[in-house]
Amino acid sequence: MPDIVVCVKQTVDVYQLKPHPETLEPVFSQAQSKISDFDLNALEEALRIREKGGGRVSVVSAGPSINQLLIRETLAMGADEAHIISHPLLSTYDGRVTATVLSKLVEKAGRWDLILCGEASLDNSDYQTGPRLAEIFGVPHLAYVTKLEISDGRLKAWKSMEDGLHVASCSMPAVVTVGLEINTPRLPSLLMIRAATKKPIHEYRLSDLGLTEEELNPSVTLRELKALKVERRRVKLEGKPEELAEKLADILVREALAR
Amino acid sequence: MSLVIHGENPETIIRIAGAARRFFPDSPAQAVCLAPPGDEELRRLGGAGVETVHVLPENLTSQGPAVVVAALAMAVAKLGASTILLSATKYGREIGPRLAQRLGGSYATECIHVESVGEGLLVKRLVLGGAYQASLQLNARPYVIGVQAVADSAGGGAGIPRLERLDVDVDAPKIELLEVVKPEASHVDLERAEFIVGVGRGFKRREDLSMAEELARILGAELGCSRPVSGDLKWMSEDRHIGLSGKRVRPKTYLALGISGQIQHLVGIRDSKLIIAVNTDPNAPIMAESDYAVVGDIYKIVPPLIERLREKLGRR
Numbered sequence: 001m002p003d004i005v006v007c008v009k010q011t012v013d014v015y016q017l018k019p020h021p022e023t024l025e026p027v028f029s030q031a032q033s034k035i036s037d038f039d040l041n042a043l044e045e046a047l048r049i050r051e052k053g054g055g056r057v058s059v060v061s062a063g064p065s066i067n068q069l070l071i072r073e074t075l076a077m078g079a080d081e082a083h084i085i086s087h088p089l090l091s092t093y094d095g096r097v098t099a100t101v102l103s104k105l106v107e108k109a110g111r112w113d114l115i116l117c118g119e120a121s122l123d124n125s126d127y128q129t130g131p132r133l134a135e136i137f138g139v140p141h142l143a144y145v146t147k148l149e150i151s152d153g154r155l156k157a158w159k160s161m162e163d164g165l166h167v168a169s170c171s172m173p174a175v176v177t178v179g180l181e182i183n184t185p186r187l188p189s190l191l192m193i194r195a196a197t198k199k200p201i202h203e204y205r206l207s208d209l210g211l212t213e214e215e216l217n218p219s220v221t222l223r224e225l226k227a228l229k230v231e232r233r234r235v236k237l238e239g240k241p242e243e244l245a246e247k248l249a250d251i252l253v254r255e256a257l258a259r
Numbered sequence: 260m261s262l263v264i265h266g267e268n269p270e271t272i273i274r275i276a277g278a279a280r281r282f283f284p285d286s287p288a289q290a291v292c293l294a295p296p297g298d299e300e301l302r303r304l305g306g307a308g309v310e311t312v313h314v315l316p317e318n319l320t321s322q323g324p325a326v327v328v329a330a331l332a333m334a335v336a337k338l339g340a341s342t343i344l345l346s347a348t349k350y351g352r353e354i355g356p357r358l359a360q361r362l363g364g365s366y367a368t369e370c371i372h373v374e375s376v377g378e379g380l381l382v383k384r385l386v387l388g389g390a391y392q393a394s395l396q397l398n399a400r401p402y403v404i405g406v407q408a409v410a411d412s413a414g415g416g417a418g419i420p421r422l423e424r425l426d427v428d429v430d431a432p433k434i435e436l437l438e439v440v441k442p443e444a445s446h447v448d449l450e451r452a453e454f455i456v457g458v459g460r461g462f463k464r465r466e467d468l469s470m471a472e473e474l475a476r477i478l479g480a481e482l483g484c485s486r487p488v489s490g491d492l493k494w495m496s497e498d499r500h501i502g503l504s505g506k507r508v509r510p511k512t513y514l515a516l517g518i519s520g521q522i523q524h525l526v527g528i529r530d531s532k533l534i535i536a537v538n539t540d541p542n543a544p545i546m547a548e549s550d551y552a553v554v555g556d557i558y559k560i561v562p563p564l565i566e567r568l569r570e571k572l573g574r575r
């Protein structure tokens with residue numbers, strides 16, 4: 001019966017985000033926030049483990065302003081409860097502060113055997129929160145996990161590395177980070193959405209976590225943010241497949257293969 | 260600035276050392292290796308500006324990142340380094356944050372540029388899915404940096420580095436490595452390929468990849484893929500995966516077949532000279548990021564394309 005904490009980050013929807021045509025800075029006001037992609041995989045994995053062996057699944061989330069509706073979505077998928085904090089000093093760029101605050105939320109969630117995180121977040125892709133939490137709690141970390149098994153209180157993981165699959169095992173408690181390969185996250189049914197309204201969301205202030213603003217002193221600050229743009233010719237080719245093949249063959253011979 | 264450089268193997272360390280020389284031409288660099296480098300590797304480490312190579316006890320990696328991190332932390336304390344440069348590979352991304360946390364330092368990975376500024380370190384890296392570049396100032400020492408090191412290393416160093424054994428005794432949470440399953444496919448150097456045919460989920464079945472293979476053969480191209488093709492479907496080996504979490508490539512031509520072109524894939528192909536996409540959906544993001552956007556079905560276009568190319572090139 002492993003008790004599991006899933007770290008769920010809310011980020012700007014980078015797929016919607018557009019740069020300002022002149023300043024090239026992202027126009028955050030025109031993009032919504034969403035749950036970081038891989039965190040849904042992390043949550044799904046936690047739910048599957050609970051379905052097999054029982055236990056509790058808690059969600060923790062920290063950020064400048066956590067949207068409760070998105071937290072409800074994780075409860076609708078099946079998480080039992082959520083522990084969250086919103087504070088303006090929680091910047092997405094500061095991995096040290098984020099991990100510190102998350103570790104306190106994890107403690108609020110109570111006893112745990114496993115922390116599941118996305119391997120990297122949608123906005124920053126820092127790959128750092130999982131390993132930092134593992135170091136804070138002094139537990140092993142299994143990264144890039146594409147398949148996970150639990151037996152006799154031990155984890156067995158298939159880690160996708162550049163040189164192949166590493167099969168590794170460790171005891172619990174532990175931190176595991178996952179990407180999109182491990183599973184396909186479920187879509188909550190209407191019934192589950194309704195049930196979720198009764199599940200608890202615990203919201204904390206900094207002082208509830210025993211932290212002060214000084215402790216949130218940034219170890220990383222943002223100085224500049226600009227879109228990278230490469231202009232392409234954007235020639236659109238439409239027509240019958242045979243004609244398109246002919247045109248494409250011409251282009252390849254003329255532009256791609258010519259020395 | 261005193262630099263410590265670490266990576267999973269001497270080849271990676273040589274690359275990072277080359278980058279380090281560009282960022283900090285006047286700073287002495289020491290390398291920490293997991294195993295003793297060979298004579299030739301030692302010479303090249305010297306060429307990349309490394310003065311001393313410290314060798315950790317063997318078999319640390321198989322015990323997992325926490326053990327390597329504990330050993331590195333002792334090495335850093337012993338050597339008194341303010342900046343630790345690591346590779347922005349999967350290995351480096353497991354080690355780096357944990358090391359930064361242990362040392363109470365700041366961390367950034369995937370850095371393409373690093374420089375000292377006043378009281379801190381300024382790094383440039385891609386964020387927001389890879390579509391934006393951020394300049395970040397790191398304020399907490401030591402600085403742990405994952406470097407996006409390209410193949411060409413700035414030489415200029417001379418001499419053979421001193422080789423020293425680092426005897427560290429660590430106690431950290433272990434993992435047990437049970438098995439490494441290597442892919443059948445041989446190693447590819449996608450970063451150097453001049454022509455790449457990229458394969459995405461537009462392919463319905465694994466067998467259908469033969470059509471992309473045949474096309475690549477005629478064009479003298481390498482095959483690459485989107486993350487789901489190597490990760491989810493396991494139709495190709497991990498070293499062919501292009502994008503934010505895979506390889507950054509810079510071919511003269513990139514031909515994307517059945518790839519939607521989400522930003523995380525686009526980051527990986529941005530430096531291509533010419534991008535051509537074939538996709539049934541005229542509104543797929545890749546279409547606006549292509550020089551030629553062919554609206555159509557790969558199953559109907561690729562076979563006749565192979566025929567046309569055979570005729571035009573006289574190749575079989």
Ligand SMILES: Cc1cc2nc3c(=O)[nH]c(=O)nc-3n(C[C@H](O)[C@H](O)[C@H](O)COP(=O)(O)OP(=O)(O)OC[C@H]3O[C@@H](n4cnc5c(N)ncnc54)[C@H](O)[C@@H]3O)c2cc1C
Pocket residue numbers: 037038120121122125458459460461462484485486487488500501502503504505506516517518519520521522523524527537538539540543555556557558
């Ligand atoms: C943190 C993070 C990191 C990521 N890193 C990477 C990365 O490094 N690399 C990467 O690739 N992805 C990465 N992704 C995933 C990325 O967001 C996309 O999910 C992925 O790139 C989609 O792959 P695809 O284009 O093959 O599949 P899909 O998005 O499913 O697209 C398939 C495309 O094929 C087209 N199609 C279908 N049938 C046909 C046909 N018969 N003929 C022609 N076209 C057809 C469709 O119109 C569609 O556009 C990452 C995601 C996250 C959150």
Ligand SMILES: Nc1ncnc2c1ncn2[C@@H]1O[C@H](COP(=O)(O)O)[C@@H](O)[C@H]1O
Pocket residue numbers: 006007008009010036038039042060061062063095098102116117118119120121122124125126127128129130
């Ligand atoms: N502010 C946050 N709140 C909750 N979880 C987070 C937060 N930041 C990061 N995480 C978790 O850590 C993973 C990796 O994020 P990152 O280190 O930013 O790449 C995410 O996928 C989440 O699981």
